[in-house]
Amino acid sequence: MSPIGLIATWLRALLTGWFRAWHIPAVFVDILAWIVGGVVILLMITLIALILIYVLRKVAAYIQGRIGPERVGPYGLFQTVMDALKLLQKEDIVPAGADKILHTLGPVVFFFVCTMGYLVIPWESQATIARQVDLNIGVLFLLAFSSLGVIGVLMGGWGSNNKWSLLGALRGAAQMISYEIPMLLALVCVVLMAGSLSLEVITEQQKALGLLSWNLWKPWLWLPMILFLITAAAEINVTPFDIPEAESELVAGYHTEYSGMKFALYFLAEFSNNFLVGLIFAVLFLGGWSSPFGHPDPLYLPEFLWLVGKAMVVVLFLMWVRWTLPRLRVDQLMALCWKLLLPAAFVSLVIVSIVGLYL
Amino acid sequence: MGPQHPSTHGVLRLILTIDGEKVRSVVPDIGYLHSSLEKIAEQLDYRQYLPYADRYDYLNAMGNELCYVRAVETLLGIEPTPRCQWIRVMMAEMNRIASHLVYYGALAIDTGATTVLLYCFREREMLLNLFEAAAGQRLMYHYFRVGGLRNDLPPDFCEGLRAFCKVFPRMVAEYDKLLTKNRIFRSRTESVGYLSPETALAYGVTGPCLRGAGVPYDVRRADPYYVYPELEFDVPTYTESDSMARHLVRQEEMLQSVRILEQCLDHLPGGEVNVKVPRRLKPDPGEVYARVESPRGELGCYLVSDGSDHPYRLHMRTPSYYNLQAYPEMCTDAWIADLVAILGSVDIMLGDVDR
């Protein structure tokens, strides 16, 4: 059991004891645990997003021969923090003629949805952040919530009453819904091999020989892996799939009209989504929390650090791609999905089924 | 779209009719940057107007100066010294590279690849440093004077330029691999923004847009001025007539300009750069039409003198103005995303359009 797990168990035991002493029904322990878990996740997401934004800026700067943030704090570490504070102070502008309710709800829904994904991530061998979520359907849960993100985008785009926002939202909707399908199929391949929808089980299966038992090394899973990477990049709108917020065409796409706190929400959600993809990729193909040096970990590092580290590698790769490639056009994006990725996903499903049958 | 939009390259407004993501019609609405430069010319004397010539196409200030100075000197009957001519050609070519680099980066941004812009500006910086050393400014040079130059080249100029010529082709190869050869970029630009040679003729399109349509027309060859007849360089043409062809023409042109620069450095003669001109420039009455090849196409200057010390009428034929007119033709059957990419490949300069 890891430090997080220990602390969580200890807190739970403490609370149960107190509540019993105060004659409060045990249900409230669960409720409190949910609240605390939620707050922890929110803080963590914010923190991760802040760090990621900083890393993104630095990576972009180095790739582009620049320096990047370097003024606020050592090496500009607090630059994103200051930016976040600045955003919080900013006036919240709702354009005249906008649908106020939708305009407000858009970022909230989007942020909510992307936080939900974090619930099923197996951070440690035993503890997930919220044990209450049924782990058996982990993959399904992720997919369900990632497809809900569309609603947040659409709400924001529609509610802004701006041509670019609307175009961006519609593009986003089309893109997310289309790419859902090959992504699902790619995930199904992994699930087929693992025989379980639970992310925890998938991780467990990759831990035995450390690095060598990762799904990454299984040739029949390479195609699903590439497919997942592409479709996930499309789901989270990073270049070359950033057409919903294509800056050169749609100004800022669906969040053109957002400012201040609401913009910060979209922004945070985007980056936490980015990280979530890294996490899922790490769980599915890079052995999750398991150490690359075999099990048990010879380095005795906390397990969640391995997971976060692996996810960071994936995120860095996505950033690298992001600063290299141009953007696809809408029709090309759709053609890529329906004409290339979807057949490829079916092919890979067939391959994996056959391999699974005879292995 | 516009007038304030990240990728209209200035303050251009495009009135679009769209059907979903498909563009049905495009009507450019220009004039937001109109600064009555032609009227200003009538109030100033020939020498004073020269800094304004920079302001037409601010990425090609040297080329504009070249055009205006040529017109005035023809009117006055002045022939600049050989060294001056070589330096002017050199400056114009350097500015052509600098301008194409901005184009290159801007097109990359328009198609979503941010990094290339920074690389392009990295190389452009070397040129701007040279300009700064020679002319004292980094964008609006005002380096040419009627009858010569502001000053001769500074001592380390030629070496700096040689270093640039050495490095630059390698960098272009890098851009080529990073952007031009990229599959996504190619699918964004190939068979997009078709401009047939006939349409180009009808719309008076010149410059790389025309050469991208397969017509090897270059004022430097068709109506050579200064030392261009002595220089060896090719006029690159591509027959695909799409955005990619225009892009390749510019990429090739940068290398050709480097070739010209190297020849300039080898042949740069000594001697004075300035010829004696009267204190008050009073050309005989007459009119003149001077043409040069700007990075965007044929740049013409129609200048009428009535014998006084200021131009009676000055008119600049600015290439972007005419190239932009053909833009709606290129946008038939385009997507919204293409609009931006096509506009980038036409490489208009709003200062040049609105004047």
Place this chain on the structure above:
Amino acid sequence: MRKQDDTTFLALLGLIAEGARSICVGLHITAINFFRPSVCERYPRRDGKPDWQPRPGYRGDFALISDAERPGGLRCIACLQCQNICPDKCIHITPTGKGKERHPKQFLIDAGLCMYCWLCVEVCPVAALTMTPDYETSTDRPEKLIRTLEQLRERGKEYPEPLKVEMARADATSVAPTERRGD
């Protein structure tokens, strides 16, 4: 990716391979550049090194050259030539004194109107006006952009002579041989 209506399966595979290759080449180039030193300079510098300085002859701010022997302490003879040549009409001189005593009582340059063309410096018969390499001239109010006689005189104290561009030797043939300046 492109229109693939009439492409065969093999051609499609070739296209995919080519696309993947081009993407990898691009990634390779950005990776190389990741490890190249940054071309950006820190500004303003905090590490003790001097800030970026423009080349001599840079057209930044204005200064009037001082001359202790002349009235007003300036070399300027208020001949109004700069005022007349200025294409923007941004120089306003109020002359005072007669004959050899003539000097500017007030000398206003509206830097907000100026387009830094250097014509005024060129035309000056006594080399009294110069442009300095100061490039940090932005302010928050347009009024502050108007340079007065006092400001110009103050600036001029740092510049005993007008700044001139170094010239290559006019008789130099092809290459101007001097030591290379590090960029």
Place this chain on the structure above:
Amino acid sequence: MSDQSQEPQAPEEVEETPAVVPLPDEWQAVVGDLLAEGNSVDQGGLRRGVPELVTTPDQVLGLLERLRSLDEPYNRLTDMCGADLGDHLQVLYFLCQGYTGKLLVVKVNLARDGEVPTATGLWPVANWPEREIMEMFGMTFTGHPEPAHLLLPEGWVGYPLRKDYVYDREHEWTRPDPMREDPEQALGLEEEDSE
């Protein structure tokens, strides 16, 4: 009808005689043809290396068409501009012989409120320059497809490039800002635009 006797009124014609070179022989033939076909062409002569023809508004279109159908056709309109020559206005067509760089100027003299037939039928490129000349000089190109202002805002008073134009502060033009005056209506308009 602008023949040589009227020409000197143009300022640049006054002392220009030394620079005027007679047209070369091949041009004499062409101009002779043009004259024979009933065109009225003033052989301006070679001025600074550029041949020019001066004609009248009612014949310019025919002349341009004729030039376009020569054996070596002047089929590229590279530039158009106007000029105010004091008592009359002038429209200049700069024609190129294909892409050879050979230039020819056709000048049309017309009264200060005169009319010229539009050349947009021959060259679409004439569209914007003609609009610009119209708003700058106040002449009319008859038959122009969209004679709206191009560079100047709608409602501009006067023709700025005319010599007698005086900038009038009273007519200083400011863009009406519908958002400031009536946001509701402005938004209604905007919705119509975006649809």
